Amino acid sequence: MEAFGLLLYGFSVLLTWKILALMLVGLLLGIFVGVLPGLGGPNGVAILLPLTFTMDPTSAIVMLSCIYWGALFGGAITSILFNIPGEAWSVATTFDGYPMAQQGKAAEALTAAFTSSFIGSFVAVLLITFLAPGIASFALKFGPPEFFAVYLLTFCSFVGLGREEKHKTIISMSLGLLLTGVGLDTVSGTLRMTFGSSDLLRGVNFLVAVIGLFGISEILLTMEERLALRGHSAKISLRVVLKVWKEMPRYWVTLLRSSAIGCWLGITPGGAIAASFMGYNLAKRFAKDKDSFGKGRIEGVFAPETAAHASGTSALLPMLALGIPGSGTAAILLGGLMVWGLNPGPLLFVEHKDFVWGLIASMYLGNVVGLVIVLTTVPLFAAVLRVPFAAIAPMIIVSCAIGAFAIQNAMFDIWLMLLFGVVGYAFKKIGIPLAPLTLALVLGNRAEDSFRLSMIGANGDMRVFWSNGLVGSITTLALLLLFWPVISKAWNMIRPAAR
Amino acid sequence: MTSKSEDEIVVEDPTAPASDSPAVATKRTVDVVVSLLLLALAALLGFDNWRTGMGWDSTGPQAGYFPFYLSVILAVACLWGIAKEFLARRQAGETFVTRAQLRRVLQVFVPTLFFCLAMQWLGLYVASFLLVAGFMIFIGRIAAWKSLLTALLFSLIMFATFEIAFDVIMPKGALEALFGR
Numbered sequence: 133m134e135a136f137g138l139l140l141y142g143f144s145v146l147l148t149w150k151i152l153a154l155m156l157v158g159l160l161l162g163i164f165v166g167v168l169p170g171l172g173g174p175n176g177v178a179i180l181l182p183l184t185f186t187m188d189p190t191s192a193i194v195m196l197s198c199i200y201w202g203a204l205f206g207g208a209i210t211s212i213l214f215n216i217p218g219e220a221w222s223v224a225t226t227f228d229g230y231p232m233a234q235q236g237k238a239a240e241a242l243t244a245a246f247t248s249s250f251i252g253s254f255v256a257v258l259l260i261t262f263l264a265p266g267i268a269s270f271a272l273k274f275g276p277p278e279f280f281a282v283y284l285l286t287f288c289s290f291v292g293l294g295r296e297e298k299h300k301t302i303i304s305m306s307l308g309l310l311l312t313g314v315g316l317d318t319v320s321g322t323l324r325m326t327f328g329s330s331d332l333l334r335g336v337n338f339l340v341a342v343i344g345l346f347g348i349s350e351i352l353l354t355m356e357e358r359l360a361l362r363g364h365s366a367k368i369s370l371r372v373v374l375k376v377w378k379e380m381p382r383y384w385v386t387l388l389r390s391s392a393i394g395c396w397l398g399i400t401p402g403g404a405i406a407a408s409f410m411g412y413n414l415a416k417r418f419a420k421d422k423d424s425f426g427k428g429r430i431e432g433v434f435a436p437e438t439a440a441h442a443s444g445t446s447a448l449l450p451m452l453a454l455g456i457p458g459s460g461t462a463a464i465l466l467g468g469l470m471v472w473g474l475n476p477g478p479l480l481f482v483e484h485k486d487f488v489w490g491l492i493a494s495m496y497l498g499n500v501v502g503l504v505i506v507l508t509t510v511p512l513f514a515a516v517l518r519v520p521f522a523a524i525a526p527m528i529i530v531s532c533a534i535g536a537f538a539i540q541n542a543m544f545d546i547w548l549m550l551l552f553g554v555v556g557y558a559f560k561k562i563g564i565p566l567a568p569l570t571l572a573l574v575l576g577n578r579a580e581d582s583f584r585l586s587m588i589g590a591n592g593d594m595r596v597f598w599s600n601g602l603v604g605s606i607t608t609l610a611l612l613l614l615f616w617p618v619i620s621k622a623w624n625m626i627r628p629a630a631r
Numbered sequence: 632m633t634s635k636s637e638d639e640i641v642v643e644d645p646t647a648p649a650s651d652s653p654a655v656a657t658k659r660t661v662d663v664v665v666s667l668l669l670l671a672l673a674a675l676l677g678f679d680n681w682r683t684g685m686g687w688d689s690t691g692p693q694a695g696y697f698p699f700y701l702s703v704i705l706a707v708a709c710l711w712g713i714a715k716e717f718l719a720r721r722q723a724g725e726t727f728v729t730r731a732q733l734r735r736v737l738q739v740f741v742p743t744l745f746f747c748l749a750m751q752w753l754g755l756y757v758a759s760f761l762l763v764a765g766f767m768i769f770i771g772r773i774a775a776w777k778s779l780l781t782a783l784l785f786s787l788i789m790f791a792t793f794e795i796a797f798d799v800i801m802p803k804g805a806l807e808a809l810f811g812r
Contacts, residue, residue, distance in 0.1 A: 299709075310701045310705060313701070352739060362641050364640070530755075564665075
């Protein structure tokens with residue numbers, strides 16, 4: 133197997149003291165960020181991104197992805213011990229995890245959560261290892277029209293399949309796409325929407341926007357809530373771990389089903405939130421005694437955690453192979469790639485083998501090391517919650533400011549970050565989703581460039597998007613997805629009439 | 632439930648916003664205001680792109696083509712949202728923010744604003760010391776010595792991490808001269 137040899141090569145890239153140390157630091161920082169109230173995966177990665185600006189790309193991505201794995205693990209701690217989901221995708225974990233903690237089985241619940249997270253990610257990483265190189269080499273044949281069709285598909289599926297109100301998804305996405313147009317237009321060389329300002333000439337930086345939208349706005353939102361909490365502390369002993377692991381094979385169907393759901397929803401922009409709920413609901417539906425769910429059943433922890441992590445990890449597959457992020461965090465990692473001077477897309481597999489395979493190998497190693505770390509350090513991290521928020525909030529604000537400033541060394545970016553913080557706060561409260569905005573900000577320029585390059589190539593003939601089977605079917609699928617709500621409504625109106 | 636008291640972690644929040652605080656605005660109001668603001672933005676950007684050139688020449692779209700039509704889409708989506716709000720049956724609107732909540736939000740936002748201003752003159756590290764210490768003392772009501780010590784340690788660690796270990800250069804204001812950079 134070619135992939136296997138390349139994976140070994142990836143491990144050889146990783147096995148230096150420097151990178152192993154960075155992995156450890158990343159995992160610990162990630163768990164810390166995941167445990168803190170009001171912070172989580174995307175926020176943590178966005179805030180800690182500036183740490184990596186001066187690193188080489190491989191060290192940088194290894195550290196950042198470890199922060200991500202750590203944050204995923206950390207979210208489970210607060211869900212189970214405090215009934216506070218650190219992330220939306222941990223909500224389903226609280227259903228059975230918190231009751232287990234109340235019954236004095238916190239250690240079992242935590243072990244179950246961590247182990248099933250590990251299994252979910254592991255399945256997803258296997259998928260990435262063997263599928264991503266193939267997709268990438270297939271995508272190497274893509275020209276601008278194919279790429280535009282894929283971008284279009286991503287955007288349309290957000291609008292058509294998202295559960296938010298449609299006009300709000302469209303507002304969020306078109307605003308993001310508009311903002312990417314600010315500054316110098318690379319195709320024609322003209323200035324757009326700068327209004328004579330030299331600060332706007334550089335455009336709206338994606339990472340600055342993300343730090344504001346996720347970091348600052350989250351602090352504002354967290355402050356609104358009552359921050360008192362009451363929960364359980366837990367120590368995990370080896371005996372409990374072994375007991376849970378012995379029980380685990382009995383639930384192999386649940387684990388496998390949740391992994392499959394997670395991988396599918398991670399690659400398509402369904403996301404970890406949908407995956408965790410779907411994993412939980414399906415486990416409940418297929419169970420013999422449905423009533424025991426929600427009262428502290430270990431399967432109710434296995435199912436959502438496996439699905440959430442499979443989804444969170446497999447979201448990196450389209451990012452690596454096509455340059456299209458499958459989740460908010462993947463979008464931020466993609467932004468990081470550009471800062472480190474890499475060009476995301478299928479060429480990564482050819483031009484930066486050490487980077488790609490180092491990253492994939494770090495997913496294996498990071499998950500194993502992460503599992504060991506969380507199992508051994510839970511009491512320590514649960515105690516982090518004792519630190520008052522009044523001490524943590526200003527520190528997070530300072531970290532955000534450092535991040536926003538360091539990207540382009542511009543004071544203007546600090547103000548932009550504040551503005552995005554307020555925008556994010558308002559949007560979240562009135563239900564305008566931030567994911568389409570993030571996606572649009574990171575993909576906007578590339579989508580527009582590929583459209584205009586296709587137009588130049590085809591002398592302005594729109595039929596280029598149906599010029600061959602591949603591009604034609606992707607474009608058609610995109611349009612179908614965009615109008616999916618209308619189509620399914622019409623279908624439902626016709627069907628009863630036919631009966 | 633059956634947990635012993637020593638197994639519990641309890642964190643109090645003495646300054647939490649009161650739950651019976653009156654509403655400052657409803658979600659509906661904010662929804663309409665945000666839509667109107669975005670509508671104005673769409674108009675402004677749409678006009679600017681129309682000036683840049685939103686036509687279609689022989690090689691495809693001009694520079695303003697995409698942003699112009701995106702402005703149109705944004706404007707239509709905003710109008711759609713506003714119309715939906717007004718056509719919907721009047722119901723008791725959900726609260727956007729209560730007075731007590733707004734107070735807490737401003738308690739973070741205003742210091743952050745001052746921190747950003749101070750950063751330009753005092754440099755990031757001094758400003759961060761002031762923000763952390765001030766926030767902990769005045770808003771967290773944490774003992775002064777604890778707050779000052781935490782703030783000092785935090786600023787020093789940040790300085791060591793970014794400035795020395797990772798070579799990320801931040802503005803240092805008047806302190807700049809001390810480092811000779």
